Amino acid sequence: MHVRERRADGYHALESLFVFAEDGDILRAGHRDDGVITLAVEGPCGAGLSGDEDNLVMRAARSLQAATGITAGADIRLDKRLPVASGIGGGSADAAATLRLLMRLWNITVEGAVLQQLSLSLGSDVPACLASTTQLVRGRGELLEAQALDDLSCRPMLLVNPRVGVSTASVFAGWDRIDRGPLDARNIDGLARAGRNDLEAPARLLAPVIGDVLQALQAQAPRLVRMSGSGATCFALFDDGQAMTQAATALRHDHPDWWVMETRIRTS
Numbered sequence: 001m002h003v004r005e006r007r008a009d010g011y012h013a014l015e016s017l018f019v020f021a022e023d024g025d026i027l028r029a030g031h032r033d034d035g036v037i038t039l040a041v042e043g044p045c046g047a048g049l050s051g052d053e054d055n056l057v058m059r060a061a062r063s064l065q066a067a068t069g070i071t072a073g074a075d076i077r078l079d080k081r082l083p084v085a086s087g088i089g090g091g092s093a094d095a096a097a098t099l100r101l102l103m104r105l106w107n108i109t110v111e112g113a114v115l116q117q118l119s120l121s122l123g124s125d126v127p128a129c130l131a132s133t134t135q136l137v138r139g140r141g142e143l144l145e146a147q148a149l150d151d152l153s154c155r156p157m158l159l160v161n162p163r164v165g166v167s168t169a170s171v172f173a174g175w176d177r178i179d180r181g182p183l184d185a186r187n188i189d190g191l192a193r194a195g196r197n198d199l200e201a202p203a204r205l206l207a208p209v210i211g212d213v214l215q216a217l218q219a220q221a222p223r224l225v226r227m228s229g230s231g232a233t234c235f236a237l238f239d240d241g242q243a244m245t246q247a248a249t250a251l252r253h254d255h256p257d258w259w260v261m262e263t264r265i266r267t268s
């Protein structure tokens, strides 16, 4: 995540590589004729997350109804498996999945530019999550360029969160406004050498435990370790699944209170 500039509108101009994992939250929806939308939240990370109008899933459903004038509704269930406010775009992915799921359920199509605007109004990361394939993301999050980084596809990825939530707005507000240059990496070694996360320093000021997570992951000798997004989740990429599982076992043993997820980067 390279942060280039604080814009006049308060958002930051980014250059960030988005990859998508094979595992995540699960969303289901059943059709209703009466226009009512309900949301039930369950799952290991669902505690404390309400299904009220503030939930991004609910907001996505309402925006789609408003944009299309559809009279149908839906009963939605969100199985929350990713920690909230953890910098891995779980809420944004849920919002994007809601749009796709309801367009299918309601059998409607929405013109590309309208869908793009609608998704951006839900959050800066939602357009990339709607694309849902590896993307180089610029601007506030709306300028997408599909990437074919072959050596990232299918790669084992370990995600670790110390169960500390950090506010994205607070992390951005702590950025020191020094432009450290563009993101120009085309493979994993390039990312390891020349890539960085400019939000790591401000996130660590808010949650110093992020330093412990990065150190614990680095000790497992992966190909690449980095904080994700605005944190506090960090990820490590491994050459094979066995190395990842060994690292996961060690981390779960040493830090039983941390959230540890073994997954892979999706091919498409």
Ligand code: C5P
Pocket (backbone or CB within 6 Å): 010, 011, 012, 013, 014, 122, 123, 124, 125, 139, 140, 141, 168, 169, 170, 172
């Ligand atoms: O767009 P979203 O609501 O997800 O952003 C949450 C907060 O993160 C914003 O209010 C802003 O403070 C910060 N942000 C930013 N620049 C971006 C994306 C997010 O400053 N490109």
